[in-house]
Amino acid sequence: MLDDIRHTVYLWKKTPLALIGTVIICLFLLVALFAPLLAPYSPTATDLSRKLEAPSAAHPFGLDQFGRDVLSRVIMGTRIEVSIIVIISVISIVIGLIVGIVAGYFGGIIDEILMRITDIFLAFPRLVLAMAFAAALRPTLTNAIVAISLVEWTVYARLARAEAMKIRSQPYIEAIRAVGAGNMKIMVFHVLPMSISPIIVQLTMRMGTIILTAASLGFLGLGAQPPLPEWGAIVSDGRSYLMNNWWITAFPGMAIAVTVLGFNLLGDGIRDILDPRIRR
Amino acid sequence: MQSSTRDDTLLQVSHLRKFFPVRKNLYSKPLYVKAVDDCSFSIQKNTVFGVVGESGSGKTTLGRVLLRLIEATSGSIVFDNTDILSLNPQELRLFRRRMQIISQDPYNSLHPRKVVKKLIGEGLQIHFQLSAQEIDARVRDILTLVGLREEHMYRYPHEFSGGQRQRIAIARALVLKPEFIVLDEPTSALDVSVQAIILKMLKDLKKDFALTYMLITHDLAVIDYMADYVAVMYLGQIVESGSKEDIFKRTAHPYTNLLIDSVPPPTPNEHWSGHILNGEIPSPIHSPSGCRFHPRCPQAKEICKTTEPELLEVQPGHMVMCHFPLGS
Amino acid sequence: MEQQRGDLLDISGLRVEFNTYAGKVKALNGVELWMNHGERLGVVGETGCGKSVTALSVMRLIEEPGEITSGSILFESRDLVQLSEDELNSIRGKDIAMIFQEPVAALNPVMRVGAQIIENIECQRRSADASQIPDKRASSEIMRDMLGRVGLDWQRTENLYPHELSGGMAQRVMIAMALSSKPKLLIADEPTSALDVTIQAQILNLLNKLVRETQTAVLLITHAMGVAAQFCDFIAVMYAGNVVEYGSVQSIFRNPLHPYTKGLLNAVPKIGRTDELQSIPGIVPDLIDPPSGCRFHPRCPYRTSDCDTLEPALRAAKTEPAADRHHVACFLYQNDA
Numbered sequence: 001m002l003d004d005i006r007h008t009v010y011l012w013k014k015t016p017l018a019l020i021g022t023v024i025i026c027l028f029l030l031v032a033l034f035a036p037l038l039a040p041y042s043p044t045a046t047d048l049s050r051k052l053e054a055p056s057a058a059h060p061f062g063l064d065q066f067g068r069d070v071l072s073r074v075i076m077g078t079r080i081e082v083s084i085i086v087i088i089s090v091i092s093i094v095i096g097l098i099v100g101i102v103a104g105y106f107g108g109i110i111d112e113i114l115m116r117i118t119d120i121f122l123a124f125p126r127l128v129l130a131m132a133f134a135a136a137l138r139p140t141l142t143n144a145i146v147a148i149s150l151v152e153w154t155v156y157a158r159l160a161r162a163e164a165m166k167i168r169s170q171p172y173i174e175a176i177r178a179v180g181a182g183n184m185k186i187m188v189f190h191v192l193p194m195s196i197s198p199i200i201v202q203l204t205m206r207m208g209t210i211i212l213t214a215a216s217l218g219f220l221g222l223g224a225q226p227p228l229p230e231w232g233a234i235v236s237d238g239r240s241y242l243m244n245n246w247w248i249t250a251f252p253g254m255a256i257a258v259t260v261l262g263f264n265l266l267g268d269g270i271r272d273i274l275d276p277r278i279r280r
Numbered sequence: 281m282q283s284s285t286r287d288d289t290l291l292q293v294s295h296l297r298k299f300f301p302v303r304k305n306l307y308s309k310p311l312y313v314k315a316v317d318d319c320s321f322s323i324q325k326n327t328v329f330g331v332v333g334e335s336g337s338g339k340t341t342l343g344r345v346l347l348r349l350i351e352a353t354s355g356s357i358v359f360d361n362t363d364i365l366s367l368n369p370q371e372l373r374l375f376r377r378r379m380q381i382i383s384q385d386p387y388n389s390l391h392p393r394k395v396v397k398k399l400i401g402e403g404l405q406i407h408f409q410l411s412a413q414e415i416d417a418r419v420r421d422i423l424t425l426v427g428l429r430e431e432h433m434y435r436y437p438h439e440f441s442g443g444q445r446q447r448i449a450i451a452r453a454l455v456l457k458p459e460f461i462v463l464d465e466p467t468s469a470l471d472v473s474v475q476a477i478i479l480k481m482l483k484d485l486k487k488d489f490a491l492t493y494m495l496i497t498h499d500l501a502v503i504d505y506m507a508d509y510v511a512v513m514y515l516g517q518i519v520e521s522g523s524k525e526d527i528f529k530r531t532a533h534p535y536t537n538l539l540i541d542s543v544p545p546p547t548p549n550e551h552w553s554g555h556i557l558n559g560e561i562p563s564p565i566h567s568p569s570g571c572r573f574h575p576r577c578p579q580a581k582e583i584c585k586t587t588e589p590e591l592l593e594v595q596p597g598h599m600v601m602c603h604f605p606l607g608s
Numbered sequence: 609m610e611q612q613r614g615d616l617l618d619i620s621g622l623r624v625e626f627n628t629y630a631g632k633v634k635a636l637n638g639v640e641l642w643m644n645h646g647e648r649l650g651v652v653g654e655t656g657c658g659k660s661v662t663a664l665s666v667m668r669l670i671e672e673p674g675e676i677t678s679g680s681i682l683f684e685s686r687d688l689v690q691l692s693e694d695e696l697n698s699i700r701g702k703d704i705a706m707i708f709q710e711p712v713a714a715l716n717p718v719m720r721v722g723a724q725i726i727e728n729i730e731c732q733r734r735s736a737d738a739s740q741i742p743d744k745r746a747s748s749e750i751m752r753d754m755l756g757r758v759g760l761d762w763q764r765t766e767n768l769y770p771h772e773l774s775g776g777m778a779q780r781v782m783i784a785m786a787l788s789s790k791p792k793l794l795i796a797d798e799p800t801s802a803l804d805v806t807i808q809a810q811i812l813n814l815l816n817k818l819v820r821e822t823q824t825a826v827l828l829i830t831h832a833m834g835v836a837a838q839f840c841d842f843i844a845v846m847y848a849g850n851v852v853e854y855g856s857v858q859s860i861f862r863n864p865l866h867p868y869t870k871g872l873l874n875a876v877p878k879i880g881r882t883d884e885l886q887s888i889p890g891i892v893p894d895l896i897d898p899p900s901g902c903r904f905h906p907r908c909p910y911r912t913s914d915c916d917t918l919e920p921a922l923r924a925a926k927t928e929p930a931a932d933r934h935h936v937a938c939f940l941y942q943n944d945a
Contacts, residue, residue, distance in 0.1 A: 171389040174349055179403040179452065180376035182369070193393050334804035441891060442655075471654035471892075472831065476875035476885040498805060501834075501877035505885065528879065542809035544834035546876045548857045552838045556813050557806040560774050 011273045018269020024262025032078040039072035043229045052245045062247035064237060070248055073229035074255050080141070080230045081259065084214045085207055087145050092152035093199065099153070100160025101195060105168050105187050115161070122154040126213055127220070134222040141230065144223035148213055155206065156199055163195035205267030208260035215256050231256050290460060290492050291323040291346070296355035298338075298345050302565060313564045315341040317516035319355075323460075323509075328486070328493040330507030330524075332500060332539070336564045337513035339496045343462040346494065347379050348372060359460070377407045380453035384465035386445035390437040396423070396448055397433040403456045422451045426481065443474035447481075454485065464496045479506060500543050504528065512536045515564055515572045522598030532594050532605040534577050571603065579604060612682060614642030616793060616825050617666070622679035624661055624670060631896040635661045637849035637903065638679070640922045640935075643842065645792065648819075648826040650840035650857070652833065654872075656892050657846040659829045663795050666827070667706055668696050684792070702732060705786035709798040711778035715770035721781055722766030725751040728785045754784040758814060776807035783815060790822045797829045812839055833876045837861060842933065845869045848893050848903040851922055855934035865925055865936040867908045902939070914939050 012018050031038060041059075047067030055062040061070035103114035130147035137143055167173060168191065176186055217223035218232025226233065231252040238248025298316040315338045323329040333339045344350040346357060348364060357364050364375055383389045390399055400422060401415045410418070420430050426447040437445055446466060453461055463482065467475035483506065486493060495506050503510055504524065511521040512533065520533040531537045538557040545552060559576040562568055568575050574584040581604070589603045612618045624636035636658045643649040651659045664670050666681055668688055681688040683704065688696065708714045716724055726747045733747075752762040758780040770778060779799060786794055796815070800808040812835065819826055830836050836843055836857070843860045845853040845868065853866040864870045874886035890907035893899050899906050905915040922937040 171383045171385050172391045174344075175381070175383065175389050175449070175452070176391070176402065177349055178347055178376065178379075178381045179456070180373045180406045181402065182373070185406075190391060194391075334806060443891070472833070473654060473872060473875045473888045476877075476887040479877070480885060480887065499877075500805070501879050501881075504879045504881070505877040539806060540879065542806045543879060544809070544812070544832075544838040546833035546837050546861075546873070546878055548837045548861050556809045558810070560776060561804065561807075 008273060012269070015269050015272055017265045018273060021262050021264070021266030021269050024258060025266055028078065028259050028262060029082065031075060032082040035075050035079050039069075039075040041069040041072045043068060043073040043076040044227045045069075052241065054245075055247050061251045062245070064234075064248045065241060065245075070234070070251055073234055074231065074252050077229040077231045077234065077252065077255070080224065080228060081211055081214070084141075084145060084230075085210055088149050088152055088210055088214075089203055089207075091145075091149040093156055093203065095149075095153040096156025097160050097192065097195070097199070100157040100162075101164045101187055101191055103157070104161035104164025105183070105191055107165070107168075111161070114157075118154045118157050121151060124151055126151045127216060127222075130217050130222050131220075139222045139225065141218075141224040141228060144214060144217045147217075148210065152206070152210065155202065159199055159202055160195050163198060164191050167191050167194050201267070201270050204263065204270055208263035208267070211256065211260055211263070288325045289322050290325045290360060292356075292358040293322065293346070294320045294356045294358075296320070296342070296345065296357065297353045298341055298350060299353045311565050314338075314516045314567065315564060316345060316352075319513075319516075319518050321511055321518060321521060323492060323494065325459075325492055326486070326490055327508040328495050328506050330503040330510040331494060331496045331513060332498065332503050332510060333513035334498060334539075334561055336515055336561050338516040338564070339513050340464060342513070343381065343464050343494060343496050347376075347381055347462060349381070373406075377403070377456045378458050379460045379462070380456065380458040381462040381464060382446070382449050382453055382466050384468055386442045386449065386469055389449050390445055392437055395434050395436055396428075399437075399448065400452045400455055403452060407456060418455055419451075422455045425454070425485075426451045427477075441474075442470050443478060446470065446478055450478075450481070450485070454489065457489070458491070460492045460494070462494045462496065465498070466495075467502065468497065468499070475502075482506070500540060512539070515562065515567050517572065517601060518599075519573065519601045520599065522595070526595060526598040530595065530598065530607060532598065532600040532607060533602050534579055534606065535573050537606060538578075571601075612642075612685065614644050614647075616643055616645045616647070616684060617827070618642040618680075618682040619662070619666070620680050620682070622662070622665060622681065623677045624658075624665055624674055625677050627673040627675075633895045634898060635674070635849055635895060636665070636679075637898070638919075639846075639849070640851050641844055641854070643825055643827065646823050646825050647842060648828065648840045649842045649844060650828045650830060650836035651844045651846060652830060652836050652872075653846035654831060654892065656848065656895065658849045659846050660797055662846070663706070663797050663827065663829050666793075666795060667700060667704060701728075701791075702789045703791055704793045704795065705789065705791040706795040706797065707779070707782045707786050707799050709801050711775065711782045711799075712770050712773060714782060715778065717770055719769075720766065721768050721770065721773065722748075722751055722755075722762070725754060725766075725781070725785055725788075729788060732789050750788075754788055755781075757818070758784045759810075760784075774807075775803050776811060779803065779811050780814065783811075783818065787818055787822055787824065791824055793827060794819060794824045795827045795829070798831070799828075800835060801830070801832065808835070815839075833873065834878075845872070848898060849895065850903060850919075850937060852904065852938070853934075853936045854922060855925075856932040859927065859932035859934045863927065863934075865927075865934070865941060866904075866938050867910050867940075868904050902937075910940055912939060 045068065049067065050063055051065050051067045053059060053063040059069050059071060061074060064070055099114050099118060103111040126148055129151060130144055133143045133147045173186060173190060176190055214223060215232030218230045219236045221236065224230030224233045234252040235249050238245065242249055296316055296319045299312040299314050301310045301312055303310050319342065331339045331342060341350060345352045352365055359375065359379065364372065367375065397419055400419045404410055404415050404418060419433060423430065423432060428444065428447055440448065467478050470478060479502065485491060497503060507524055509523055510527040511518045512527065512535065514535050520527065520536045527536060528540065531540065542557060557576055570586045571584040571589050574580040577584065583603055589601050591599050591601050592605060594600050594605050619639055619641040622636050622639040626633040626635055639658065639662055641662065651662060653659050665676060666688065670676060676689055679689065729747045729750050752766065755762040755765055760777060760780055773781065800811050803811060816839065828836065828840055840857050843855065843857050844851045845866065847868050853860060853864065853869045860869065861873065864873055871886065871888035875888065877885060888907055893903055901916040901918050902920050905911045908915065920937045920939050920942060922935045923942055925934045925936045925941050927934045
């Protein structure tokens with residue numbers, strides 16, 4: 001067990017992609033953690049007398065059209081991004097695991113029904129669904145998160161189902177049934193632990209997508225509403241000023257790009273490390 | 281052995297069938313793999329009932345249907361005067377403790393993420409109300425019994441050799457104090473010298489704990505070593521059954537005869553007649569008409585192609601499914 | 609160099625190591641093995657003894673992370689260890705052929721059986737005469753003839769894909785391809801272990817008949833004592849990377865000398881055997897950190913003080929007759945007193 005971890009760390013160090021990704025994500029998380037301490041100014045304090053100031057030593061990211069410090073907004077926005085990821089991940093994994101494992105373990109008609117339900121949710125394009133939500137209810141970050149989660153869980157459901165199907169026919173599951181364990185116990189204590197790893201990997205790889213989707217919604221005005229410093233919303237803020245006051249859009253845009261890149265590199269790295277051929 | 285229900289009968293199986301439906305597509309008629317087709321036999325207490333056969337014989341399915349790990353299509357399985365096919369899940373759970381299985385693959389029959397202590401203790405948690413210490417104590421005792429040590433309790437399956445894993449599987453079954461154990465090719469994946477250890481251990485355990493075994497294997501030498509009674513299966517049917525002497529010394533079915541002859545003996549002096557059995561084993565979906573063995577049988581006559589043979593009792597307790605049993 | 613012991617194959621001092629993350633696995637520790645033309649040598653042993661590695665070494669099929677670190681493999685006086693890849697390719701499949709345990713896996717899954725055999729035929733013809741353009745019809749004829757000789761109906765079989773064949777049929781196809789070039793040596797690595805008993809008997813009978821016709825010698829790797837006893841003329845018993853005993857099948861089975869061989873033969877169940885099975889105490893050694901001296905010494909009931917310091921060489925046992933070629937690697941028999 002310990003040997004396995006050491007081997008993984010050894011491979012990690014050998015894979016540059018994973019290292020870079022890890023560094024970026026660690027920075028991301030650290031910034032989110034210490035955001036209030038790092039932000040030099042309040043993200044919402046306005047100063048209309050100094051609006052649209054270019055980046056300077058005092059304000060490295062410049063000021064936006066309301067005189068707010070863009071750097072502080074980006075830093076505080078990190079927290080919002082993290083909470084978005086966490087909430088969406090938790091909701092979609094929980095639902096996905098339940099649906100997937102039940103479908104994969106029982107098979108038959110239960111599997112058919114659950115998979116058709118999954119297909120229905122999968123058929124919705126996220127953005128369209130979010131727009132529908134926004135139209136029907138009010139456009140808020142919460143609704144955006146719900147909209148994304150409603151589609152995201154299907155990915156994990158399918159994955160969990162595939163794993164559960166593979167695992168349920170293993171001799172050790174049959175052995176536990178012979179010992180007298182009930183289906184619930186088997187699903188939770190035996191199938192679930194074995195299904196988790198591919199899901200965690202997939203999750204890491206999808207985090208980049210989640211951030212982009214949330215930012216897109218924020219950009220469209222369907223997600224975070226002002227004055228929340230969600231990155232996509234900030235990018236949207238600066239749209240009209242792009243020609244002369246590029247910094248309002250550029251910096252949060254770069255933050256999005258770097259963070260998504262970090263997650264993607266991390267996901268690629270994890271995938272490479274888990275590749276049995278490279279594990280030699 | 282067939283029809284009488286004596287006092288020392290532990291298991292009485294009647295007209296057991298397990299058919300697996302196979303559909304080519306949504307519109308064609310369903311075909312069936314007749315894995316177990318009308319099997320009847322009884323197993324006496326404290327005996328080893330051997331089931332021998334090749335691919336497609338249905339022996340593996342039979343073992344699992346007996347334990348309701350696969351649900352039977354029809355028939356009855358009476359274990360200690362209870363028809364276990366009619367039990368509901370709660371009642372079945374109680375019976376599970378008394379009937380255990382040890383499978384062929386030592387590398388996959390233990391959950392890879394659980395330590396030995398959990399693997400063996402799990403059954404105890406399900407069936408007995410014991411404290412954590414009591415469970416630990418029983419696990420320790422059973423490990424010693426199968427030749428492992430206390431420190432093995434905290435290790436993962438992948439840290440053990442094949443033979444050791446089979447011991448763990450045996451310990452897991454035994455700790456529940458069962459009466460009946462299905463041994464499904466328990467040593468086929470093990471080296472010869474390890475096989476000897478495991479087989480001897482199984483024999484000793486049977487004596488010490490008054491166990492009854494159903495031993496499923498393709499290896500006739502192992503059957504000769506372990507079994508008291510033998511059933512020979514071919515394409516889902518029991519074509520011959522009787523005591524070990526009946527099967528080996530008074531062989532009545534042509535398939536059994538050729539099966540025994542096909543085994544190369546591990547001594548070069550013996551002239552290996554190798555009367556080989558020709559042809560491939562037919563698919564269990566499209567089994568031959570009449571006697572299923574007729575296409576490969578050296579003594580097949582016209583009637584064999586059209587009519588399925590009845591079960592004949594050629595000696596007391598020795599049953600054969602053949603129109604022209606050998607030696608008669 | 610000593611005189612060659614076998615005029616077809618003489619393996620001497622073969623050492624093979626595998627460089628894995630966990631350490632260096634010393635799989636072969638100086639293997640000694642030999643055979644003459646037309647003979648059948650069975651290499652028997654349990655998991656990890658190195659019998660498959662030995663077979664693959666003869667074909668020079670050992671790849672990263674394994675390598676042959678020392679020793680020689682003389683094939684009719686050419687040392688296969690020293691040959692280049694080109695020279696080896698002219699031998700592989702022609703003078704030395706190999707069949708494996710899982711025949712269906714060894715065939716190309718997307719090519720029909722008939723086409724694969726034809727490809728094999730044309731490959732050999734092309735290398736025999738580089739200018740010759742393969743005649744499609746003639747190749748077809750040869751392929752159908754080959755299928756017939758291994759007991760398959762070409763009309764049914766030639767258009768099947770490998771996954772549509774049963775294990776027995778697939779092994780017949782492999783045998784057909786292997787013997788098509790009339791090789792001098794056929795290496796069979798557990799050819800019947802995955803087959804049913806009755807099918808195994810068919811395949812062994814077929815092999816028996818065919819190698820007699822082509823006068824091919826057979827190096828049979830197996831863990832099944834019965835198969836070795838019935839099919840082979842000579843036996844080499846391997847344990848943890850060494851050949852511990854070698855001799856005619858009669859002398860090995862009737863008069864085993866090495867304690868491991870004795871233990872092994874006593875453990876084999878047999879129809880009609882009445883005495884209790886005997887087991888060998890202990891477990892197979894770790895080949896990354898093997899026991900010093902004789903690798904069997906920790907489990908040997910007869911070990912002496914020399915056994916954990918010196919490695920016994922495979923030497924002729926003083927048994928009659930010499931034709932038995934009985935050799936054993938054990939100090940019990942090497943007190944030159």
